[in-house]
Amino acid sequence: MGLMQLLGKEELERVVGKLSALASSLLFVLDEEGKILVEAGRDEFGCPLGGSFSVQEGSVRCPEESCPRSGELVSIPIEVYGQNLGSVAGCGEGAAARAVELLADVISQRAKDEFELESLSAEIVDKYEEITLLYEVSSTLGTTFEIEQIARQTLEYALRVIEAQKAAFLLLDAKGEMLEVVAAEGVPEEAWTALRVGEGISGQVVAERKPQLIEAGQPLPPDWERERTSYGADSFLSVPLLYSTPGAEEKVLGVINLADKASGIFTSGDLKLLTAIASQAAISIYKSQLVEELKEAERVKREMEIAHRIQMSLLPERPPEVEGVELAGMCIPAMEVGGDYYDFLHRDGRLDLIIADVSGHSVGSALMMAITRTVLRSEIAGGKSPAQVLAATNATMYDDLSRAELFITVFHTSYDKETRTLTYANGGHNPPFLWRAAEGKCISLDADGMLLGILEDVDYEERIIELQPGDILVLYTDGVTEARNEAGEFFGEERLRRAIEEGSGLSPAELLDDLYRRIYEHSKGVPQRDDITLVVMKVK
Known part of the structure; x- marks a missing residue:
């Protein structure tokens, strides 16, 4: 001038x-x-x-x-x-x-x-134009919740205002390990390759959370040069997408890259302006991700509610009245839906007790347990012994369970009230406890057998034991023994054994209440993460 x-x-x-x-x-x-x-x-x-x-x-x-x-x-x-x-x-x-x-x-x-x-006048004008631009960017992005649309609109503003010829918008994946291209303008396809954090210009910008302004002809490390070359670019400007929540650490979401400015070189003013645009974009991206998380949480919540209803519908409303024994059962669902199931089947002088636990916490898991319940009941109705029931159920369910990447543990016992004999088989479940009244001690009932859904052709060991009046059979799931207290200690099998011994004079319903009270007191203050399921049979 x-x-x-x-x-x-x-x-x-x-x-x-x-x-x-x-x-x-x-x-x-x-x-x-x-x-x-x-x-x-x-x-x-x-x-x-x-x-x-x-x-x-x-x-x-x-x-x-x-x-x-x-x-x-x-x-x-x-x-x-x-x-x-x-x-x-x-x-x-x-x-x-x-x-x-x-x-x-x-x-x-x-x-x-x-x-x-x-x-000063020029600076005021520039500042006014910058504020106007940022207001325009904020107004536009603030009404958009689709991440790809936010990325495209951000690049449109950046290209127009800074007059660059190429641009790309990259976001971190869910694990925070890889940068993936969400949108790009004028960038060759080879530049759309995902980058690991710390790799290339973009990866380093994210790792250090600091922008980079690369001039034409500037010597670069090999991985940086590869990225610049992939853009077919000379000059290069890369700015991190940063978002800070009140009282929280600054969070990096991704990076915006510009290449080949029309006038030849990027300036510190371009860097400042792109940083401001990136800040607005980061706010919109963060809000969009929160919306997606809320949608996902709501979907999971609805799914859990459905799974819970399915699970509860599988459980018997009350135990059957069977001559010579008293029965009681309970299932206390966890905050997160578990996969526990128990059942009583009584016909033709035979009483069958089943307790099972399916892996996973979803509608799929609940539906798989519903199908397994149908198969178990069908096999039992056919007069098969516990070992035969488990083998047949495993063979029938194997394909479905393996495709769903699920498995089921099952303990099945059949009681003959005429002979007072208990026949049982175990498919990888927690061995039940049997209180022997005459001997005054608790023993564990186990038999060799694999979880259902692991192998297609499996044989299960079957054992028989004779019961006496006063004997108590207690079936349970791992939610009982794995209930933790604030110190991280499990309730454990030994506490359960001792509780059964001390409550052996109670009725099955009273014993259930006493066992649950002990578990609750042990884990007081710690959220229940798994279902607590117990079945009690006492011989009169």
Whole structure:
């Protein structure tokens, strides 16, 4: 910006005229090439000079040989913040040098003031335009909850405002390990490859959470150079997508890359502007991710409610009344739906007890247990023994369980009330406890057998034991023994065994209540993570 643009000809003529008259000197204001911009005192001094002086290495010389004052003049350059805007020159007697010095001071100070005012005005305009842009970006992105649309709109703004030719928007995957391209403009397909955090320019920007401005021809590490080359780019600008929640650590979501600015090089102003745009985009992305998480949580909640209803529908409303025994059963669902199931089947003098647990916590798990319940009941109705029931059920359910990547543990026992014999088989379930009243001790009932759904063709060991009046059979799931207290200690088999021994004089319903009370007191203050299921049979 020149002197005439900063101060104007009228003001320069007024100042130069006054000083020329006061100092009786011939004064000139020259541009940086020596051309006369303003002059005063020519008529009084009869100066024959044309329109310019000779300026060489900072010295101003009068080229007019006919002038008695030809040769080097008194001159002082006018500089503003290191930029040469011209000079003040003068000739005459006496006060000429002082007049030139004073005029140079006045013009330099006025030029500096105007330069600062112009710069401030330009900065205000730039800031206003930046605020307007960010408001526009915020307004647009604030109404969008589709992540890909946010990415595309962000790149449109960045390309338009910064005048780059290529752009890409990358987000971290769910594990926070890989950067994946969500949207891109003008970028070759080979640049759409996912990058590991710490790899290439983008990966390093995310790892360090600091932007990078790469100039054309700048030497780069091999992995950085590969990424720049994949964009087919010279200059490169990469800015992290950062979001900070109140009181929480700053979170990095991804990165925005721009390449090949139309004017050739990216500036610090471009970096500042892209950082501001990235900040708005990060807010929108974070909100969108929260919305997706809420949707997913709501979906899971609905699924859990359905699974819970399925699970509860599989359980018997009440135990059957069977001569010679007392029965009780309970299932206390966890906060997260488990897969526990128990059943009583009584027909033709035979009483079958089943307790089972399916892996997983979903509608699929609940449905798989419902199907297994149907198969178990069908096999039992066919008169098969416990070992045969488990083998047949495993063979029937194997394909479905393996495809769903689920498995089921099952303990099945059949009681003959006429002979008081208990026949049982175990498919990888927790071995039940049997209180032997005559001996005054608890024993564990186990038999070899694999979980259902692991192998297709499995044989199960079958065992038989005779019961006596007062004997108590307690079936349970791992939610009982794995209930933790605040110290992380399991309720465990030993506590369960001792509780059964101490409660052996109670009825089955009373014993169930007592066992649950002990489990609850043990794990007080710790959320229940698994179903607590118990079945009790007492021989009269």
